[in-house]
Amino acid sequence: MKSTAYVGEKSKMSFWQIWNMCFGFFGIQFGWSLQMGNMSAIYEFLGASPEQIPGLWLAAPMTGLLVQPIVGYLSDRTWHPKLGRRRPFFLIGAILSSALLFVMPNASSVWMAAGVLWILDSSINVTMEPFRAFVADNLNEKQRSFGFAMQSMFIGLASFIAGYLPQVLVNWFGVSREKLNGTIPQNILLSFYIGGAVFFIAVMYTIFKSKEYPPSENISSTEAEEKVGILKEIGDSIKNMPIQMKRLALVNFITWPGLFLMWFYYSTGVASQLFHGDPTTSSDLFTMGLEHANTTSAILNLVTFGFSFTLPFWVSKLGKKYTHAMCLFIGAIGLISVYYIQTPNYLYISMGLVGIAWASILSMPYSMLAGFIPEQKMGIYMGIFNFFIVLPEIIASIFFGKIMSNFLHNDRLMAVQIGGFLLLTASIICAIIIKEENKS
Numbered sequence: 001m002k003s004t005a006y007v008g009e010k011s012k013m014s015f016w017q018i019w020n021m022c023f024g025f026f027g028i029q030f031g032w033s034l035q036m037g038n039m040s041a042i043y044e045f046l047g048a049s050p051e052q053i054p055g056l057w058l059a060a061p062m063t064g065l066l067v068q069p070i071v072g073y074l075s076d077r078t079w080h081p082k083l084g085r086r087r088p089f090f091l092i093g094a095i096l097s098s099a100l101l102f103v104m105p106n107a108s109s110v111w112m113a114a115g116v117l118w119i120l121d122s123s124i125n126v127t128m129e130p131f132r133a134f135v136a137d138n139l140n141e142k143q144r145s146f147g148f149a150m151q152s153m154f155i156g157l158a159s160f161i162a163g164y165l166p167q168v169l170v171n172w173f174g175v176s177r178e179k180l181n182g183t184i185p186q187n188i189l190l191s192f193y194i195g196g197a198v199f200f201i202a203v204m205y206t207i208f209k210s211k212e213y214p215p216s217e218n219i220s221s222t223e224a225e226e227k228v229g230i231l232k233e234i235g236d237s238i239k240n241m242p243i244q245m246k247r248l249a250l251v252n253f254i255t256w257p258g259l260f261l262m263w264f265y266y267s268t269g270v271a272s273q274l275f276h277g278d279p280t281t282s283s284d285l286f287t288m289g290l291e292h293a294n295t296t297s298a299i300l301n302l303v304t305f306g307f308s309f310t311l312p313f314w315v316s317k318l319g320k321k322y323t324h325a326m327c328l329f330i331g332a333i334g335l336i337s338v339y340y341i342q343t344p345n346y347l348y349i350s351m352g353l354v355g356i357a358w359a360s361i362l363s364m365p366y367s368m369l370a371g372f373i374p375e376q377k378m379g380i381y382m383g384i385f386n387f388f389i390v391l392p393e394i395i396a397s398i399f400f401g402k403i404m405s406n407f408l409h410n411d412r413l414m415a416v417q418i419g420g421f422l423l424l425t426a427s428i429i430c431a432i433i434i435k436e437e438n439k440s
Contacts, residue, residue, distance in 0.1 A: 011140075012140065012142075012143065013138065013139060013143060017210075018139070018143070018146065018147055018150050019150065020205070020206060020209035020210050021134065021135065021138060021147070021206060021210045022131075022135065022147065022150040022151045022153075022154055022206070023154060023202055023205050023206050023209070024090060024094075024127075024131060024202050024203040024205065024206030024207070025128075025131055025151045025154045025155055025158075025202075026154040026155075026157060026158045026198075026202045027094070027158070027198050027199040027200065027201065027202025027203050028097075028124065028127055028128050028131070028158075028199065028202070028203065029154065029155040029158035029159055029162075030158040030159075030161065030162050030195050030198045030199060030202070031097060031098075031101050031124065031162075031195045031196065031198070031199040032124060032128075033158060033159040033162035033163060033301070034101070034162050034165070034191055034192055034195040035104070035117075035120070035121075036263050037162065037163055037267060037293075037294045037297060038166075038188055038191075038192075038267075038290075038294075039056075039057070039113075039117065040053050040057075040263075040264060040265070040267060040268050041188075041267060041268060041271070041279065041286075041290050042104075042105070042107070042113055042184060042188070043056050043110055043113060043114075044268060044279040045179070045183055045184055045185075045279055046107065046108075046109060046110045046113060046183060047109075047110055048110050050265075050268070050404060050405075050410040050412060051401040051402070051404045051405040051410060052110075052401060053264055053265070053268075053401070054264055054396055054397045054398070054399075054400045054401045054404070055397055055398065055401055056110065056113075056114050056117075057260075057263075057264060057393070057397050058394065058397040058398070059114065059117040059118040059120075059121045060117070060121045060390070060393065061389075061390035061391070061393035061394040061397060062118075062390070062394060063118060063121040063122040063125055064121070064125050064386050064389065064390040065386075065387060065390045065391065065394065066122075067122050067125040067126060067129070068125050068128075068129040068382075068383035068386040068390075069234050069380060069383035069384050069386070069387070070230065070383070071089055071125065071126055071129045071130060071379070071383065072129055072130070072133065072378075072379035072380040072381070072382055072383030072384070073230050073233060073234065073379065073380045073383070074089075074230075074379075075088075075089050075129075075130045075133065075379045076133075076376065076377060076378065076379040076380055079214075083207070084211070084212030084214070085130075085137065085212050086130035086131070086133060086134045086137065086212065086379075087130075087206075087207050087210070087212065089126055089127065089129075089130045090127055090130060090131070090203050090206065090207050091203075091204075091207055092126055092127075093123050093124065093125070093126035093127025093128070093203075094127055094199060094200050094203035094204065094207075095200070096119075096123035096126070097120060097123040097124050097126075097127060097196075097199055097200075098196040098197070098199045098200035099196070100116060100119055100120040100123060100196075101120070101192050101193070101195050101196035101199060102192065102193055102196045103116055103120075104116050104117070104120060104192055105184050105188060105189040105191075105192040105193075106184075106189070107183075107184075108183065127203060129379070129382060129383055129386065130379060131151070132151075132366055132382040133378045133379040133382045134210075134212075135147040135148060135151065135366075135370075136366075136370040136378045136382070137212065137213070137375075137378060138210075138212065138213065141370075141371055144367055144370050144371070145311070145312055145315060145320075145363070145367045146312060148362075148363035148364075148366045148367045148370075149308045149309070149311045149312060149359075149363050149367075150308075151362065151363065152304060152308040152311070152358075152359050152362040152363040153304075153305055153308040153309065155301070155304065155362055156301045156302065156303070156304030156305030156306075156307075156308060156355070156358070156359065157301070157302075157305045158198075158301075159297070159298065159300070159301030159304065160298045160299070160301040160302040160304075160305060161298070162191070162195065162298075163294045163295060163297045163298030163300075163301060164294070164295055164298045165191045165194065165195075166185075166187045166188050166191045166290075166291055166294060167187075167291040167294070167295055169187045169190055169191065170187050170291075175187045175190055177284055177287050185287055233380065234380065234384065237377060237380055237381060237384055238384055241381075241384070242372045242373060244368065244369070244372045244434075244435065245369055245372060245373065245381070245385065247433050247434050247435070248365050248368060248369055248385070248388075248434065249385065249387075249388040250388075250429060250433065251324075251365070251426050251429055251430045251433075251434065252365060252385070252388040252389055252426075253388045253391065253392050254392075254422055254425050254426040254429060255328065255361060255422070255423060255426040256388075256389045256392050256393060257392040257393065257395070257396050257419065257422050258332075258335065258418075258419035258420060258421075258422035258423040258426070259358075259361070259419065259423075260392070260393045260396050260397075260419070261396065261400070261415045261416055261418055261419035261422075262335060262354070262416050262419050264396075264400070264415065265412035265413070265415045265416055266293060266297070266338070266412075266413075266416050267289075267290050267293035267294060267297070268290070268293075268412055269293075269338075269411075269412030269413040269415070269416060270289050270290075270292060270293035270296075270344070270347065270413075271285075271286045271287075271288075271289025271290045271292075271293060272286065272289065272412065273411075273412060273413055274289060274292075274341075274342075274344050275288060275289030275292065275344070277289045292344055292347070293347070296344075296347040296348050296350075296351040297351055299348050299351050299352055299355070300351035300352065300354050300355040300358060301355060301358070302355070303351075303352045303355030303356060303359070304355040304356075304358045304359040304362070307355065307356050307359040308359045308362075308363065311323065311359060311360065311363060311364070314326070315364075320364055320367060320368050320434075321368070321430055321431065321434035321435075322431060323360065323364060324360050324364040324365070324368075324430055324434075325427045325428075325430040325431040325434075326427075327356050327357045327359065327360035327361075327364070328357050328360065328361075328423050328424075328426050328427035328430060329423075329424065329427040330353050330356045330357055331353060331354045331355075331356060331357020331358065331361075331420075331423050332357070332420045332421070332422075332423035332424035332427060333353055333420070334349075334350045334351060334352070334353030334354040334355075334356075334357070334420070335350070335354055335416055335417065335419050335420030335423060336417050336420035336421065336424070337349075337350045337353075337420075338350050338413055338416050338417065338420070339413045339414060339416065339417040357423060365385075366382075366385075368434070369381075369382075369385060400415070
């Protein structure tokens with residue numbers, strides 16, 4: 001089918017229609033959070049050293065770089081009479097991702113886990129990329145900020161539950177922390193199984209409960225959208241990026257390495273440097289430290305859940321760019337403070353501050369971007385925008401291991417602090433270069 005463009009005004013959607021449209025992100029983030037919170041630990045349980053961790057995380061950015069623009073391009077040009085434009089990709093990605101979440105915690109070696117992660121992240125990206133375009137497709141300009149905030153709310157809620165899940169299984173249901181076959185603790189194994197089920201059910205809910213505008217109602221063929229080949233189309237789209245997208249890309253390019261350093265090293269840093277645990281021994285200290293780190297991360301996501309509801313208020317008072325800059329600044333304080341904390345419970349405050357930044361990172365850049373890219377290229381531009389998330393992670397994955405061993409002496413929490421300074425830099429740049437425009 002020829003690609004198409006939106007014409008006419010989109011009707012206002014009800015709260016529950018937007019809820020149904022965004023609910024699949026609950027499942028996506030549930031699986032993603034289990035991965036983010038536990039993959040570094042899984043690698044170390046299987047024998048990886050701290051300086052190897054960034055390279056072993058390379059799957060996430062590389063698959064995002066390759067998969068998201070391709071899926072965006074294909075979904076822009078897809079129309080299934082029952083599943084529509086984006087939902088066929090939701091379905092394929094959900095089936096594959098859910099199955100691989102069952103496989104991951106059964107990995108028997110570092111390289112098996114790394115290989116599964118490549119396939120898992122590719123599958124998650126097949127599901128996740130069209131969800132951003134899905135919101136922009138179906139909501140008018142006035143409702144887009146609320147739609148992306150709703151996605152942030154589900155992301156925060158899912159991450160909160162997933163972060164607590166391993167500890168809840170131990171404390172409420174008596175699941176053991178003992179390592180299965182000497183590798184992965186049983187509570188983490190069962191958490192991944194639950195995550196696979198939640199991922200599939202939530203995405204299927206959105207598939208069955210949501211609709212998309214059919215071509216006959218709101219879209220028409222345009223000469224600019226004639227099929228010209230995927231690589232040329234991606235290249236031309238990059239060359240012709242709107243100026244607002246370029247500015248947002250720079251802010252994202254600086255923001256996301258700070259988050260990656262947190263994901264790389266926060267949980268294992270807390271376990272080893274505050275709880276003095278060792279992943280190679282049978283002591284429970286390291287696992288207990290991981291659980292504490294995951295519960296503080298869960299508070300991060302609980303704050304994200306709550307603060308997401310307030311974002312429209314802050315936008316009405318401060319505008320989008322100053323709202324985003326303020327949130328990044330608050331998150332920077334949270335990450336920087338982690339290095340100086342001696343009492344583990346104070347980490348709840350630090351991670352709560354990061355949760356405010358996370359709520360904005362998940363919604364405000366997309367809200368600012370959506371009104372400035374062509375409707376008929378919503379999918380491909382959302383995929384290209386992801387470049388400026390994954391490229392810095394690729395750089396960090398390739399080079400930060402050397403920085404860890406040669407300059408930071410494998411001080412994991414120092415790496416987290418560096419992440420805080422990156423968020424601080426992004427906050428300042430956002431306030432200076434992003435232009436407020438008359439878009440909702």
